[in-house]
Amino acid sequence: MRYYTLLAFLAATSLSAGDDVPGDSQKIIQKNREFSETEITIKPGEKVVFKNTDDVTHNVFSNSKVNPFTIKIQAPGSSSVVAFPDEGVTDVRCAIHPKMKLKVIVKK
């Protein structure tokens, strides 16, 4: 529990609606209870911005062995940035809406 909380604190940073996407990052939109992509490939250390454009709250997280994280509740309109430092595959879900699935492949 503490481990996940610490990881979430270190890895996920909240942005307010309308914030710019940091240079070394990709953007994933949450709309109609779906992620805008089902799979993305990024480089180690790259960040992903998760933006909730739905009218319901989401809670993006991953229990994968590689790059696990938990973003706390994302209100409609808000964004969060997650860093993926390690190589491997991270399966991302919304804890509230399990049909939302995204695979993040991290490789050099």
Next chain:
Amino acid sequence: MRNRFYRLGLLGIVTATFVFRVAGDDKPYDRQEALAKYRRPASVPCPEDNRPSAARVDLGKRLFFDPRLSGPNSISCASCHNPAFSWGDGLPKGVGFGSKELGRRTPTILNVAFGELMFWDGRAASLEEQALGPIQSPGEMNQPLEGMVTKLQNIPGYQPLFEKAYPGEPIAPATIAKAIATFERTVISEKAPFDDWVTGNESAISASAKRGFDLFNTKANCAACHTGWNFTDDGFHDIGLVSTDIGRGKHLPQVEAVQFAFKTPTLRNADRRAPYMHDGSEKSLEEVVDYYTRGGTTKRPSLAQEIKPFVLTSGEKDDLCNFIRTLTSNDQPVSIPTLP
């Protein structure tokens, strides 16, 4: 006087905002646009490694109704998932082995083919995985899997049914689960009056029910979770019921939002499945609507953001309940299979 006029004016503006805007969205509400989100799907999903066939459905149905899948040979899947009660049991909480009450209400299996995670707390990733859970559970059917396989192997009539359904595969937990899951995927609610309205028949439901649909998608905000043709997001929400059962939280302890959270049930045929909620604590649809207008009972950090108090007139409550009743279909009666 002027102050009262000002307050009334403010109330009017607030009310207009609620009526004409989708809760939490800046976009004006459009009934036709909302209706389009509830169209019935053209096909039923199934896994690649367990495609349906008549033989598989037939075997699965027999297994579903066979009490010999339980330790005492007296409890079948259908004992709790009874088609006469819209595939539930009509009780506040399920009753299992030894007639002991379980911790949660029996969920319906209606339309589970479209689900994502199974059980109230989502602990099974597929219907195949789910099917073996209650069989083994000491509190439910209390039948260790090894003993179940031996029993079925010793019933002569089952061998040809398995061979026809899954040629070359043994009578084993995996084949038993696949057959039961295949049958369950055939349990689909048929077209309801609401579906006729969606496809353009304006006289299919009453004016009251139409107003209820508008409330469902705006002020009452039911559609935040009860969304899509099956009226569920297959998601997990803490709706503020007083409980020591943390539901989904047991399986995702690091996620605050799913503590005390349970799966959103379908509203299809809901008026045939009272009482309601995962704990059976609300006796009628009217009580459920009242519960949500209060914004739940327990305010805690995990309470879903969408659960907020709101005001409905008694006429609006009637409209909302009348709408939900239009989701009930006049399904064909279910025949009970002869067991081998």
